[in-house]
Amino acid sequence: MLTKRQLIILDALIRLYTSTGQPIGSKTIMIETAIEASSATIRNELSQLEKLGFIQKTHSSSGRMPSLKGYRFYIDHLMQPQEVTQDKLKTISDVFGNHVEQMDDIMYQSAQLLSDLTHYTAIVLGPKAESSRLTGFRLLALNDNYVMAIIQTDKGTIENKVFRMARSIQESDLVKVANIFNHHLVGHTLTxxxxxxxxxIPLLIRKHVSNATEMFLSIESALKESTESRHHISGKLNILDFSENMNTQKLKSLYTMLDDSGDLYALIDHINDDFVVKIGDEIDHELLKEFSLVTRTYDVSNYGKGVIAILGPTSMAYDETFGVLDVFRKHLTHTLLEFYLE
Incomplete structure (x- = not known):
């Protein structure tokens, strides 16, 4: 059990190290806090905190920096979300105040905004739509072998998916495929x-419209996107600001993972808790042992739950990040509700 003075010193050291990126000494803590203790007393307390594993000494100076155990304790017991500044509040309000017509636009803008606000890598997963039911499906032939699939759900969501066929398709085949989909799929949940x-459906396509197999595969892909959480990642280049100790090969592997998004998506897709912070080895991914992953869920009424996440260094400004995520979640939820109710 840490004493009150040790708690104050640990809290101050982590906040100072987060803001400066430099090891913190006893004199700095004495100057920056209102603690009534001499520099020598603070040094003794720092030594105790080091023995307990909450901080560690660097080889280059007499200052200390937080350990992963220290960050974990800080997040669980000391950290308070920081109030978001007025300029950031205005930026959030302005971006979410813009009218959008497609769900993907909301997700894209959200990820970009969250990355800009935190200067870390942002991931936004749209609300899951497993409970939605397909209420309408149409196929329209466009020019140059392009076909548009119009997908409508009982939540009021309408999506237009355009894809190109390798060869032209007969209008009669479009009608047959659309009829199969409407007869066998409309009224069912997207799952x-x-x-x-x-x-x-593949058996029915082969039986009734055998020359439309290629088109079916394209339509299947479009519908599959509608049943999965939409996800966008922004700010991948921000990783360069806090990965100076990562070798080139590992950095390339990390960017490959983010480009594919599958691994990272899998890490946060199943999260249901309100706030989750994983640090270093807690993330359970070889490439992310020097990172922290902060996630927060949001609930869009009966339209499903989604996740917003920040990937940053273990020394990230947790108090500021938590504050931004809290405000961001409220605005995103409101915007999505307006979108669904339009």
């Missing part, structure tokens, strides 16, 4: 739709 697309 059920995904299952039928794997098992039942």
């Amino acid at each position: 059920e739709v995904a299952q039928k697309l794997k098992l039942e």
Whole structure:
């Protein structure tokens, strides 16, 4: 159990190290805090905190820096979300105040805004739509072998997916495929739709519209995107600001992972808790042992839950990040509700 003075010193050291990136000494703590103790007393307390594993001494100076154990303790017991500044509040309000017509636009703008506000890498997962039901499906032939699939759900969501065919398709085949989809898929949840697309629908396509197999694969891909959480990642280059100790090969592997997004997506897709912070080895990914992953869920009424996440250094400004995520979540939820109710 840490004493009150040790708690004050640990809190101050972590906040100072986060803001400066430099090891913190006893004199700095004495000057920057209102603690009533001499520099020698603070040095003794720092030694105790080091023995307990909350801080560590660097080889280059007499200052200390937080350990992963120290960050964990700080987040769980000491950290208070920082109030968001007025200029950031205005930026959030302005971006979410813009009218958008596509869900993907909301997700893209959200990830970009969150990255700009925190200067870290931001990931935004749209609300899951497993409970939504398919209520309408149309296929329209466009020019140059392009086809548009119009997908509508009972949540009021309408998506337009345009894809190109390698060869022209007959209008009659478009009608047949659309009829199969409407007869066998409309009224089912999107989760059920995904299952039928794997098992039942391919057999019907081969039986009734055998020359439309290629088109079916394109439509299947479009519908699959509608059943999965939409996700966008922004600010990948920000990693360069806090990965100076990472070798080139590992950095390339990290960027490959972010480009594919599959691994990172898997790490946060299943998160249901309100706030989750994973530090270093807690993330359980070889490439992310020097990072922290902060996630927060948001709930868009009966339209589903989504996740917003920040990937940054273990020395990230947690208090500021938590404050931004809290405000950001409220604005994103409100914007999505307005989108669904339009």
